[in-house]
Amino acid sequence: MASVLRKAIVGCARQLPRCMIARRRSTTSGFAAVDSILLRSLRDHYEEVAKMTPPPKVSPPSSFTIVKGALDTHGPVLKRTYGSEQISIYVTRLGNIIRGGDNDDDDDDGINQLFLHVEMSKPGQKNSLLFLCGLYPDALGIHSVSMRPNLESEGILVVPSQYTGPSFQDLDERMRDALHSYIEERGVNESLFPFLQAWLYVKDNRNLMHWFRQVGQYISGKNHAKGT
Template sequence: MWRRAVTESKACQLWRLIATRGAATGSGKQGSNPASSTAVVDSLLLRSLKEHYLEVSKMNPPPKVNPPSPFTIIKGALDSNGPVLKRTYGKEEISIFVMRLANIIRGEGDDPEEDGINQLFLHVDVSKPGQENSLQFLCGLYPDALGIHSVSMRPKVDSSADAVAPSKYNGPVFEDLDEKMRDAFHSFVEERGVNESLFPFLQAWLYVKDHRNLLRWFKSVGSFVKEK
């Protein structure tokens, strides 16, 4: 059920270069005055933060991609840690949370330079009216495949904290299920539109979110350092 796809992305490489680039080097000799020394260090850091901010702000976002119908984008998702997409299926409500798989599961020898942009981690929440619990899937999403990590019954979620790191496990190890049941679960989520067709939108959406968060981080750190 799994196929790993690796697609080189120049934008992604530039992004990592900026995100991991060291601060500017080459400071003068420190004086005996601690206040003067601090001012020099702070000035160097503020200059580096400003340079990185301007560099990132000039990066072109990916082409706009709409989610596959009938999924809709949840208002304010870019500025929250909640679900990104939702849809109805009969009486069910399907909510999708997303993160980069490299941020959750990284095996020894994995190369984030290759795979980080092409592996997404989905939390799929299937709920029904009047039910206290929902059926929740933790999945890996690739450009050409979707694989299920686990299936559990849990209280309905309203934040990504429980979505990405559940503290309670309510089901068997997915790989321990027989092949027929695993295939049936894959058919269950695919029938509800959860498949590789979501990848282009979610990949672009995460790029925009990461871009926004990085700019916000440069500004907030700079404001903190500059505050006297």
């Protein structure tokens, strides 16, 4: 049986249209009764997620270091130095962007597809090289390669405003192969998948618990304000 967290992660895109359908008006009367029901539901879900067993601890490849505090930010997860280059890896999920069918297999696909932003920079260079990639348990695929200005502050991804280059699929096979070799030479390949998958599970778990807690605190605060 799929866990609450797994369903929360991979079911969002599929359930959105259904969630937008108007429901019947509740017959429950009184603000206090409605708030109490919601708070109880939030508490029950929070406790259920808190009891989940985390995945086994996985270390990244030895050439990479985990960025301190990455679980609490939208910044890079992993970094490494390759010669004079600084390489930063950002990660999110790819599988819940476009979904099809109603099989449980779709849930597994959503967990097993990651989206990487790989930023490479060199001292004295105004621009950095950005690879956007799909990462799977047994493969890495490049979606695009572009140049963008270096960032003065870490942890923020900026969408390039200038020409970003041709579509990766429009490049000839020899250049595509060379770009794959270039990024894989720097350790960006399927060996990153086990760590990043486990890391995202922990982050999603923390985010979900944080959401339950924040909504509960807001509702509780509103109750308190009414009583004053």
